[in-house]
Amino acid sequence: MGTQEVQYKPLSVKELLKEMKNLSSLMIDLAYSAFLYDHKKLAEEVMRLEERVDYLGYLLGIQAALAARDREDAEQVSGILKVASAVDKMSDAAADIANLVLLDISVHPTIHSAFKKTEEIIGRIKIREKSVLINKTFEDLELETRIGVDVIALRRGKDWILNPNKKIKLQVGDILIARGSVESIEFLDKLSSGKVNKLPEVAK
Amino acid sequence: MTSEEEWIMIEDMIRQLKNTCEFMIDLAYSALIFDDKDLAERVMDLEEYVDKLHTKFELKVLKIGIKRKEDEKNLLGLLRLGVATENLADAAAEIADIVLRGVEPHPILKMVMEEAEEMVMQATISENSILNGKMIGEAKLEEKIGVKIIALKREDKWFYNPPSDFVLKAGDIIIARGFIEGKNALKKLAEGEI
Numbered sequence: 001m002g003t004q005e006v007q008y009k010p011l012s013v014k015e016l017l018k019e020m021k022n023l024s025s026l027m028i029d030l031a032y033s034a035f036l037y038d039h040k041k042l043a044e045e046v047m048r049l050e051e052r053v054d055y056l057g058y059l060l061g062i063q064a065a066l067a068a069r070d071r072e073d074a075e076q077v078s079g080i081l082k083v084a085s086a087v088d089k090m091s092d093a094a095a096d097i098a099n100l101v102l103l104d105i106s107v108h109p110t111i112h113s114a115f116k117k118t119e120e121i122i123g124r125i126k127i128r129e130k131s132v133l134i135n136k137t138f139e140d141l142e143l144e145t146r147i148g149v150d151v152i153a154l155r156r157g158k159d160w161i162l163n164p165n166k167k168i169k170l171q172v173g174d175i176l177i178a179r180g181s182v183e184s185i186e187f188l189d190k191l192s193s194g195k196v197n198k199l200p201e202v203a204k
Numbered sequence: 205m206t207s208e209e210e211w212i213m214i215e216d217m218i219r220q221l222k223n224t225c226e227f228m229i230d231l232a233y234s235a236l237i238f239d240d241k242d243l244a245e246r247v248m249d250l251e252e253y254v255d256k257l258h259t260k261f262e263l264k265v266l267k268i269g270i271k272r273k274e275d276e277k278n279l280l281g282l283l284r285l286g287v288a289t290e291n292l293a294d295a296a297a298e299i300a301d302i303v304l305r306g307v308e309p310h311p312i313l314k315m316v317m318e319e320a321e322e323m324v325m326q327a328t329i330s331e332n333s334i335l336n337g338k339m340i341g342e343a344k345l346e347e348k349i350g351v352k353i354i355a356l357k358r359e360d361k362w363f364y365n366p367p368s369d370f371v372l373k374a375g376d377i378i379i380a381r382g383f384i385e386g387k388n389a390l391k392k393l394a395e396g397e398i
Binding site for chain 1: 215218219222225226229232233236277278280281284285287289291292294295296298299302307308309310312313315316319
């Protein structure tokens with residue numbers, strides 16, 4: 001995970017802040033889940049998101065500085081920078097939690113065994129070459145109705161897509177972040193790795 | 205208490221800390237949208253609450269840890285989790301502080317918050333609203349319009365996460381979380397238009 005160099009890009013302050021806000025909320029969710037279930041891969045995703053939020057924060061700083069034309073502007077822009085810095089702080093806190101998992105100082109083993117059966121968990125699933133999911137859209141797959149998982153985010157290389165659009169076609173290497181019961185996440189994992197090639201029928 | 209029960213209790217406390225922080229963050233964002241000092245004050249109250257919760261959590265972790273002769277690594281992890289949670293609460297308070305200081309919010313901030321998939325919304329229940337006199341559970345807002353009441357203000361008193369048997373009354377200001385599509389529906393229901 002190398003540090004991405006900052007280059008000016010004409011993205012709007014609005015879009016940048018929106019992405020930072022949404023990613024930081026996702027990070028909080030993923031970080032606690034990674035901690036409670038001692039899920040290292042998920043913790044690594046949180047670290048990747050942290051890198052992204054940091055990067056967006058730099059771009060936002062540049063844009064915001066360009067936006068201020070007079071004293072009044074500057075006052076309002078300072079409000080935006082304050083919010084951005086608070087959002088950044090949230091993402092730092094989430095990364096701190098994820099880091100505990102990576103440092104192997106997360107929790108007592110009984111915590112996850114006691115809760116694994118009933119609780120909804122967050123899974124991190126990679127689409128592999130033989131998967132039946134490749135080249136299918138979320139609309140085709142109907143994962144929520146068929147297996148009861150809700151895909152909350154998708155990572156493709158360095159890009160993150162939150163609440164992915166139904167028309168998105170899945171590709172080899174895509175990382176899915178999904179919420180569901182332990183069984184449903186395990187099933188999605190089998191579909192993504194190619195161990196199972198058939199989706200259950202849609203219940204009528 | 206068995207060791208398992210004790211750890212389940214710890215996990216419950218972690219979830220409670222997390223939920224309170226997320227709630228604070230939501231409230232702070234909505235204070236910003238509505239430029240509402242009152243909501244911002246609530247965020248500050250919650251920060252104090254999180255402080256107390258955090259101390260309770262730390263004491264519990266240490267108590268169980270000492271009693272069960274836990275591995276220090278586990279205890280350190282849990283204590284650091286508490287610290288990170290407190291940092292989240294601080295960040296929410298920083299957002300509320302912007303509102304309290306009367307810095308006029310940039311219109312962009314409002315747009316960012318309103319364009320989120322899920323948002324926090326506010327409505328006041330009127331005399332002829334069908335919600336007037338209904339229990340939150342009966343109103344089935346979550347099933348019908350996809351919004352959940354997360355806080356409520358009656359006269360000067362705030363209620364966080366009101367239970368499903370809580371009866372709504374005219375004049376109540378409700379803060380709800382939900383998809384943007386539900387925003388108008390909630391407003392109409394509260395105003396008595398539907």
